[in-house]
Amino acid sequence: MKNQQPRRHKNLTDSFKDATSGFMLALWQERNLHIQLFAAVAVLVFSLMIHVSLIELMVVIVLIGGVISLELVNTAIERIVDLVTKEEHPMAKAAKDTAAAAVWWFSVIAVIAYIFILLHTLG
Numbered sequence: 145m146k147n148q149q150p151r152r153h154k155n156l157t158d159s160f161k162d163a164t165s166g167f168m169l170a171l172w173q174e175r176n177l178h179i180q181l182f183a184a185v186a187v188l189v190f191s192l193m194i195h196v197s198l199i200e201l202m203v204v205i206v207l208i209g210g211v212i213s214l215e216l217v218n219t220a221i222e223r224i225v226d227l228v229t230k231e232e233h234p235m236a237k238a239a240k241d242t243a244a245a246a247v248w249w250f251s252v253i254a255v256i257a258y259i260f261i262l263l264h265t266l267g
């Protein structure tokens with residue numbers, strides 16, 4: 145049997161480089177990520193303009209981080225599915241659609257939470 149040796153852990157700098165490269169790849173390939181990053185900057189700027197409280201700003205930042213992170217996981221799942229099969233398959237469809245649903249769910253929750261923040265701040 146080959147590959148019995150445990151893999152050596154990378155150092156933190158290499159891990160960070162790999163994560164940065166993964167992010168840049170997704171940024172290059174995924175139109176949704178462009179839209180989400182653009183929306184994130186717009187929401188952050190607008191939130192600062194209307195002077196949301198510090199805790200609300202923290203909530204906004206966590207929600208943005210959640211959407212972006214889920215989009216990256218969705219992208220990774222799409223790549224894995226495409227690596228496993230190029231054929232049409234119901235399981236491939238299920239995997240991709242479920243991953244997309246995760247992004248969709250979190251985005252809807254984030255929008256609802258932001259509406260409450262807006263109502264609290266502007267209302």
Ligand SMILES: Nc1ncnc2c1ncn2[C@@H]1O[C@H](COP(=O)(O)OP(=O)(O)OP(=O)(O)O)[C@@H](O)[C@H]1O
Pocket residue numbers: 174176218222229230231232233234236237240241244
């Ligand atoms: N191998 C496959 N078998 C069956 N259906 C598939 C397969 N690959 C993709 N699909 C269907 O086509 C849709 C789009 O797939 P694609 O890989 O183009 O993702 P995408 O359009 O880049 O998704 P996103 O907009 O989330 O980035 C999937 O959500 C799925 O419903």
